[in-house]
Amino acid sequence: MRLCGGLLHQPSDHGVALRAFPVRLPSGVRYWTVVDDGYEVVFIADQWLRFLRFGRSRSELTTKAYAGGIALYLRWCRSTGREWSVAARDLGLFMVWLKYTPSSLDDDPAPVVLGPGADPARKERRVNGVLAAVRGLLSYAVSVGEAPRSVLGQIYELADSRDLPVEAQGEDSGLTYRLRAVHRSQEPEAEVDRATDEELVAMFLECRNARDRLIVLLLGRVGLRRGQAAGLHRSDCHLLPDSRALGCDYSGAHLHVRRRENSNRAWSKSKQAWTQPLDFLVVQAFDQYIDERHEILGAGGSDFLLVNLFREPLGAPMPPDALGELFERLSQRAGLSRKVGPHMARRAFGSNVADAGGSVDEVQALLGQTHPESPRPYLIPDRARLREAIERVPSPRSLHGTGEK
DSSP states (O other): OOEESSTTSSTTOTTOOOEEEEEEOTTSOEEEEEEOTTOOEEHHHHHHHHIIIIISOOOHHHHHHHHHHHHHHHHHHHHHTOOTTTGGGGHHHHHHHHHHOOGGGTTOSSOOOOOBTBOOSSOHHHHHHHHHHHHHHHHHHHHTTSSOTHHHHHHEEEEEGGGSOGGGSOSOOSOOEEEEESOOOOOOOOOOOOOOHHHHHHHHHTOOSHHHHHHHHHHHTSOOOHHHHHTOBGGGEEOSSOOGGGTOOOOSSEEEEOOOOOTTOOOOSOSSOEEEEOOHHHHHHHHHHHHHHHHHHTTOSOSBSSBOSSSSSTTOBOOHHHHHHHHHHHHHHTTOSSOOOHHHHHHHHHHHHHHTTOOHHHHHHHTTOOSTTTTGGGOOOOHHHHHHHHHHSOOHHHHHOOOOO
């Protein structure tokens, strides 16, 4: 694969189709880059995506999303005759193109110009995701001298802490400054919801094997992300009351959640490793699954905890997407009125810990998060608890008497 630094310097050449492309290094590590139809790599894009993957320890899926966004930006620059390094001054026009130009027309030499009034081709969230990729590329290009410094003023404005909520301003009362994106599409407010305990129990009862029951508990009662659950190795699971024989000083049954490169592309979003305690229900589910796995595979299979038991290749690690597909099937089997996803189960775990009296710092530690504000989106109180909270508020009559004579 050749590196091409001069791509897009001739924007009238409409024969070059830019797209995201996966790269697998000899070490087995994968990331995504941007190539043309001759498989020549866009040099600055490849530099930045490599930096994200290895310098910033971002996941392969992050580079995939960003590579797709960069490819769209470079296509627009090519089709409109703009130089990519200075086209940020017209990023508002790019937003219009991005919102209304279908993928089928991206590489048309003379596409029909679409705009407001046409059906949007991409939603606001996708537009913002592409803009984030573009800002990252241009900022990196400035840092390595491939774009002028004036670009930063076109994509960011200087903001201060006065517009932040009080709890986000920190203990220091002094004024702080930050960069705020200039171009952003207004997204409709998305409803953040948790799975209810009734939904998780119904899905658990619809599981047809011990492995699937363990998966439901790992997400809904342990609070793991699907990538973290799929990335667990058997050596990460310490189920004995005393783990000193394993070289571990943590007492009680627990998991070690670690970020590592996995052959099934599972990835822990949390950079730091942490230890997650387990209760007796999860330990019982482990025991049942281990018996089931041994009956089917014997001592074989990979070192991954969750592996294929009922489809080929037997013993191969389950990918994270398989956990999402499982939750979709269980939602249907249980006859739920909505699809309950893996992250809704994680929110249920965080909310249940808080409902049971857990403090914010305890929820933060159990979710494997480091920022003090990170747990708040996961704290969605049970509706019954909200009703109880309202009923605990004394009425005016109880405070001041009935006032009747």
